[in-house]
Amino acid sequence: MFTALVYLFWCLNNTLLTNKKRIMHYTGTIWRPPYEAYSMLIQVTAGCTHHSCKFCTLYEDLPFKFRLSPIEEVKSDLKEASYYYRHARRVFFTGANPFVLSVNKLKTLAKMVHQYFPACQSIGCFARITDITPKSVTELKELRKLGYDGITIGVETGYDESLIFMRKGFLSKDIIEQCKKLEEANITYNFFYLTGIYGSGKGKMGAKVTAEIFNQLHPQIIESSMLTIYPTSELYKEIQAGNWKEETEIEKLEEMKTLIENLKIDARFVTDGASNLIQVRGNLKTDKQKMIAFLKQQIAEQDEAYLRSYRENLPHL
Incomplete structure (x- = not known):
C-alpha cells in the first residue's frame, strides 16, 4: 500500500x-x-x-x-x-x-x-x-x-446575508431542501464551513444562525476552514473599498466556539486544513464540552499578533 x-x-x-x-x-x-x-x-x-x-x-x-x-x-x-x-x-x-x-x-x-x-x-x-x-x-x-457516497459540500455558512454577499449562488433554504434529498437517497455528505465568513462583529450571530440550519440536517463531518484572504480575491477588493471588515483571529475562534456550542447533531467536527493554526477535533455528541473548553482556553491565552502573523504568512491554503 x-x-x-x-x-x-x-x-x-x-x-x-x-x-x-x-x-x-x-x-x-x-x-x-x-x-x-x-x-x-x-x-x-x-x-x-x-x-x-x-x-x-x-x-x-x-x-x-x-x-x-x-x-x-x-x-x-x-x-x-x-x-x-x-x-x-x-x-x-x-x-x-x-x-x-x-x-x-x-x-x-x-x-x-x-x-x-x-x-x-x-x-x-x-x-x-x-x-x-x-x-x-x-x-x-x-x-x-x-x-x-460521502459527498463533500462547500456550504460555508447557513446565514443568508453572508451567502448573498459572498455570491455562493444559493440560500439556506436550498441547503436544507437539497441535503434532505441526499438523506432520502441514503447518500451521506459532509460540510465545509468557513470560519470568519461573516465579517467583524457578526461572527457569533452568524454561527448561531448556521447552527440552526445544520441542526435540521445530518452531515457526517463538518470540516471548518478559517478564512484567509489573498490579494487576488474579490473579497480583498471589497475590504479595500471599505465594504467589508475581516474578523480578528480571536473573533474567529469565538465564532467557532459559538458554532460548536449551538450544534446539537451527531457529527464529527474537525479543523484539519492549513488555514487553521488552532486544531480542534472531536465528535459533537461525545467531545463537545472538551472542544468548547479547549477553545475557551485558546481565546484567553492566545496572542492576536501571533495568530495574525500565521494568517498573513500563509502562502497557500
Missing part, C-alpha cells in the same frame, strides 16, 4: 512524463478534503462551474473556468492507477464540483471505476448545493447504488 500511495502522490505533478507520455492527467493544483487522504484521486473535471465566490482563489491557476475531462483520459488514468492500487476501496473524483455532471455521465464514470477497481466500495467528490438541485431523489438513489 505504501508504495502505491507514494507513486500516486508523485503523479500529482501534471508535468511528469514517461517516454514523453503523460502518466496521469492532473490539471493545476489538486484539492481534496483532508479526510480523503487515502482515497484514489481521479480527475474527471477541472475548475469550478460557479467560480464566483468572493473569497475563493483555489482555481486561479487554471486558464479556464471549468473543464470536463475527456472520457478517454479518465479511462487511461483508471487503468494506469489500477496497476498499482487495484484494491482501492474508495475513489475521489477531483475538481471543484464533479457532482454537477449529468446523472448519465456520473453513472458512466461509476461503472468505469468498478471495472478497474472491483473492490471499490464508494465514490466521493466535491459538490455545490446547486449540483443536487436538478437531480431527483430517484436519480440520487440510482447514483447511491453505484457507490456515490
Whole structure:
C-alpha cells in the first residue's frame, strides 16, 4: 500500500512524463478534503462551474473556468492507477464540483471505476448545493447504488446575508431542501464551513444562525476552514473599498466556539486544513464540552499578533 500511495502522490505533478507520455492527467493544483487522504484521486473535471465566490482563489491557476475531462483520459488514468492500487476501496473524483455532471455521465464514470477497481466500495467528490438541485431523489438513489457516497459540500455558512454577499449562488433554504434529498437517497455528505465568513462583529450571530440550519440536517463531518484572504480575491477588493471588515483571529475562534456550542447533531467536527493554526477535533455528541473548553482556553491565552502573523504568512491554503 505504501508504495502505491507514494507513486500516486508523485503523479500529482501534471508535468511528469514517461517516454514523453503523460502518466496521469492532473490539471493545476489538486484539492481534496483532508479526510480523503487515502482515497484514489481521479480527475474527471477541472475548475469550478460557479467560480464566483468572493473569497475563493483555489482555481486561479487554471486558464479556464471549468473543464470536463475527456472520457478517454479518465479511462487511461483508471487503468494506469489500477496497476498499482487495484484494491482501492474508495475513489475521489477531483475538481471543484464533479457532482454537477449529468446523472448519465456520473453513472458512466461509476461503472468505469468498478471495472478497474472491483473492490471499490464508494465514490466521493466535491459538490455545490446547486449540483443536487436538478437531480431527483430517484436519480440520487440510482447514483447511491453505484457507490456515490460521502459527498463533500462547500456550504460555508447557513446565514443568508453572508451567502448573498459572498455570491455562493444559493440560500439556506436550498441547503436544507437539497441535503434532505441526499438523506432520502441514503447518500451521506459532509460540510465545509468557513470560519470568519461573516465579517467583524457578526461572527457569533452568524454561527448561531448556521447552527440552526445544520441542526435540521445530518452531515457526517463538518470540516471548518478559517478564512484567509489573498490579494487576488474579490473579497480583498471589497475590504479595500471599505465594504467589508475581516474578523480578528480571536473573533474567529469565538465564532467557532459559538458554532460548536449551538450544534446539537451527531457529527464529527474537525479543523484539519492549513488555514487553521488552532486544531480542534472531536465528535459533537461525545467531545463537545472538551472542544468548547479547549477553545475557551485558546481565546484567553492566545496572542492576536501571533495568530495574525500565521494568517498573513500563509502562502497557500
